[in-house]
């Protein structure tokens with residue numbers, strides 16, 4: 001797959017049809033002791049869309065994601081993924097459900113003792129369904145899919161740049177050919193060029209593989225470039241979930257601060273190219 005240079009222009013793919021919800025979160029409450037993280041979160045994610053989740057640090061973005069993928073139990077409320085409630089499944093069914101999504105955790109989290117190719121191959125080896133030569137071939141394909149080459153296969157995580165680490169983590173998330181991809185701060189810590197390259201990669205993968213993507217990000221450029229809809233977590237709830245142009249009109253202090261500050265205005269100009277919005281490379 002060729003990876004073309006990124007631009008700051010928003011993805012113009014048609015928005016997916018509503019109604020086909022891949023993820024349904026209803027009246028979710030999550031508490032740790034007396035500390036309330038979520039108090040009535042409602043959110044649907046539709047097949048084929050890129051939904052971004054934003055919110056202040058500690059607002060519960062990662063905890064929401066961990067509940068959706070069944071790593072944590074809600075205090076109350078319900079979560080369905082592909083129509084199934086992960087908390088009610090037996091372990092074999094839960095594993096089958098987990099194989100339908102890929103996860104890139106905040107921080108990348110590669111296994112430092114495993115080479116690049118072994119990191120990518122890990123989910124396939126855990127399946128115990130394929131001979132090792134096929135696993136290696138599949139892992140190599142995924143490596144190429146994220147813009148790396150066979151020469152990178154035997155490198156160790158400590159030898160990789162930040163951008164390469166993120167790509168390897170993404171290749172591992174794609175190892176089982178998921179329909180749904182969760183990305184937690186995928187561009188955090190990358191320089192602007194590496195970040196743009198990563199954004200373009202996600203855009204291409206989404207187009208080619210028809211992925212549904214749930215992405216947590218603080219980065220406005222990434223948000224603007226990729227999102228069909230943005231969900232805003234604040235006050236322990238989702239206070240808005242809509243295309244970014246509509247979200248910015250919602251009267252909420254976090255939205256004002258996040259989307260309407262000076263830094264935000266620069267990123268938002270990319271949504272209005274006809275009125276002289278920022279061009280790629282322009283700061």
Ligand SMILES: Nc1ncnc2c1ncn2[C@@H]1O[C@H](COP(=O)(O)OP(=O)(O)OP(=O)(O)O)[C@@H](O)[C@H]1O
Nearest residue numbers: 032035037055056057058059060061062063064106
């Ligand atoms: N296992 C846990 N036990 C107790 N509190 C927790 C636990 N996990 C998360 N929390 C708390 O839940 C709140 C939400 O955390 P979370 O990691 O979801 O924030 P976040 O929105 O992802 O923040 P950031 O943008 O900094 O990544 C925080 O106050 C955190 O301390």
Ligand SMILES: [Mg+2]
Nearest residue numbers: 061062063106
């Ligand atoms: Mg987080």
